[in-house]
Amino acid sequence: MSRWPRRAQYLLLIVWAVFTAMPFLWAITTSFKDVNAVQGHVTYVPWLEFEPTLEAWRQIFGGAGGVNLVGPFVNSLIITVCASAIAIVLGALAAYGLSRFRYRIGPAKNKDIVFFFVSQRIMPPVVLVIPFFFLLQMPGLLDTRLGLIIVTVALLLPIAVWVMVDFFDNIPREIDEMAMLEGCTPMQAFLRAIVPNSAPGLTVAAMFCAVFGWNDFFFAFRLTFTQVQTLPQAVVALNSSIPPWWTLSAAALFGIIPLLVLAVLVERYLSKGNLAGAVR
Amino acid sequence: MSVVAQSLTSWVDGEAHLDDVTLTLEPGRIHTVLGRTGAGKTSLLRVLAGLSDVDSGDVLLDGRSLREVPPWRRETAMVYQQFINYPHLTALENVMFPLRRAKVPAAEAQRRAKEALEQVGLTHLSDRRPGALSGGQQQRVAIARALARRARILLLDEPLVNLDFKLREQLREELRGLFSGVGETVVVYTTTEPAEALMLGDEVIVMHEGRVAQVGSPAVIFETPATTAVARVVNDPPMNVIPGTLQGEHVAVRGLDLLPRASHLAGFADGPYLVGIPAPSLTFGTGPGVLATITFVEISGSETFVHVDLQGTELVVRAEGIHDVSTGDRVSMTVDPSRLFLFTEDGTLAAAPPHGRS
Amino acid sequence: MTALRRYKVLFLAPGLLTLFLIIIFPLLFTVRVAFSSWNVASPQMDWNAGANFVRMVHDGRFWSSVLHLVVLAGGTVLVEYVIGFALALAVWREVRGRRLLRVLFLVPMMTTPVVMAAVWQMMFHESLGPVNDLLGRIGIAPVPWLTSPGPAYVALMTVEIWQWTPFMMLLMLAGLLSLPREPFMAAAIDGAGPLRTFRRVTFPLLAPVSVTALIIRLIEASKMSDTVYVLTSGGPGSATETPGYYLYIRGLKEQQTGYAGSLSLTYLVLMIVALTIISALLVRAFRSQEELR
Structure with a gap:
């Protein structure tokens, strides 16, 4: 066999790896710069081209002249965790039902109901955000964590249902039938026989929900203002064409650290050979 | 206390899974249901267990209708052909599961579970999860679980069909001994194998195309098959x-x-x-x-x-x-x-x- | 059995009700408000008999935003597919540093789009950003990336491609890993080279996965607005405005709720119709590929 495919393969991978890494490298170096290292000419290499400083990192944790990102971080964490938990509970229940029972709502059968859930992903956030604004305003939920949790569930529920239906379909239904014969109500059968065996499916659903929940910007941007700021919102607020780029960079990195940890976990999961099963 | 199936009929997608099935199942006797794949054996068991609905007919336990009694209140044990156990529990915990659900105290449940595992010869593997057991061992756990419950109705759906030949012969022998201790339980055992049905059954029920073709002692069924369908099913190779x-x-x-x-x-x-x-x-x-x-x-x-x-x-x-x-x-x-x-x-x-x- | 039926409802109802409450109900609100003159000055649910839609028909800015989206979404998804497929092929075979590469490739699609757009905005800065600096070192004059229409498109598409190509790669890789081995062995026995094997075996076998991947990405790309907001704010002028971003201006910034409602509905309907047609075309195009084999 000729050698060119192998060379092309490595060339492509290296180019793409560099391209992928570029914004991260830029953000990392910039987060250690000060005004002198940003203005004037472009600098890349710390110590050689500029003197690194921890000033930006001090600023994002409430240092003088900075902003405190701990509050937004906590907000993002609470909203993501709560919304994911609600979406997964509701999604897993619905998915289990759809996987085990035959439903009929008007002309819609199980497949159509699943499609109905999943199809909500097509809804652009901005289309929902306008009515949400008024619907949350009335009960006084604008600019509250609870309000944002509720709307984030809308974002995550279709994902949770989609992942879990597929997963439950692959668990033999004899297991829960047997649990029923052994004295479990269907709900107990679900909780005692199926949920303990659903760790992989729940993990995937949780990872999806965590990423989409954490990354939401539009809902937070329009539905919360001063009281409750999420991390992406806080980072974008720092964005301006005029530097202090160092704070922005440090803030950006801080905002994606949980996601980097997740990325490593996802890779671990994928390397266990779960990828091929993802598409059938 | 007997179980009576009264003209059970169930249609799925225009096909009769059960067609006017009437049976009386006596406690303490082994009823083997013999029939080809698709003859309605599994459908019958699922209806007896309350897992499937019927279009008409009823199941009576001691004269009481079970129609509105859900599976979890029927005191029915079932052994599936696919070695079904709870993957997240050890063999011992699997056998204890139904006992604990039935509110048997922990110590008592454990004693009974151990006893049942001993009966099927798995004492040494009681701490293993099903994933770490062979097919035959998994099915033994399932059988132990069904036996330990002392349920009123014990259903076995082709429990040996997925085992290899030698294991099948061996477990079949053992089952005879295990069934002799079931006391007041109604046992229903389905199979496609005439030898199994004739050997294990006190009474053989031959099913064909969703109907009961013949009911009788193994000798009667074998020596005087009522129809050509029965004659084919009870002989291997078919008559x-x-x-x-x-x-x-x-x-x-x-x-x-x-x-x-x-x-x-x-x-x-x-x-x-x-x-x-x-x-x-x-x-x-x-x-x-x-x-x-x-x-x-x-x-x-x-x-x-x-x-x-x-x-x-x-x-x-x-x-x-x-x-x-x-x-x-x-x-x-x-x-x-x-x-x-x-x-x-x-x-x-x-x-x-x-x-x-x- | 009644008891079983009760549980059946118990499982599905909470999720379905939630979906209705937080998606369908708001959507109904939008439908109603689209036929009213509700705005920030007079928030009222009156009936203005489709006046909003008449206004929309003559709203050149909306229609050009639709056109921008078609170019942006179509362009990025196409590039993502080509690069993503190539990358999937590259990591499919044994390669050194496979795990590190995989983490690296996973990271962009998991990181917050708006945050990364903010980082890219620094990089595209005309005088202080590294993009122009590096281009300058190979003798290319500074490009006004975010302040002139053409380069602004390139910048937007670069960010989108950077972020979502890995997703495409992941789907295609999953497809590759689930392929049977026999056709490849047969091709090898026939002495087919890498290009022929790709054209005759790999590509046709992956047709179904390709359709799925393209459609999922097209759906997500048609919602594009966050990145636009951070990177170009629709500018220069309104050159890079997408319907999502334009809706945000009319509906949320100017609070012309009624008009934004009619825009929302039109946007949604256009999206569904366009995506349905595209899916049908894709399925047909790729099916003929499969039959070619």
């Missing part, structure tokens, strides 16, 4: 059933020489019938006689099933021992006329050979 006629002193069967009319066939009017030729009543050899071509040879344990083509009619011969024949060989066929079954043209039994020989 050969081919059109023939009674003509004076002879029985004429298409493709074979005229056979002498044996004494048990006397007293029937001449005319067309269906003739049942049990596979063991046929022999082949090299001598003179009607020639047939061998189309297929299966060696099953210590026996050989030889499929032959007899001038357009397919027949199966069961011969003891291993025979050195191969596809395409021409062999001569002889039939023992005293072992023929006679069915009317609609398939109802007219005459069976005298008992005591098979």
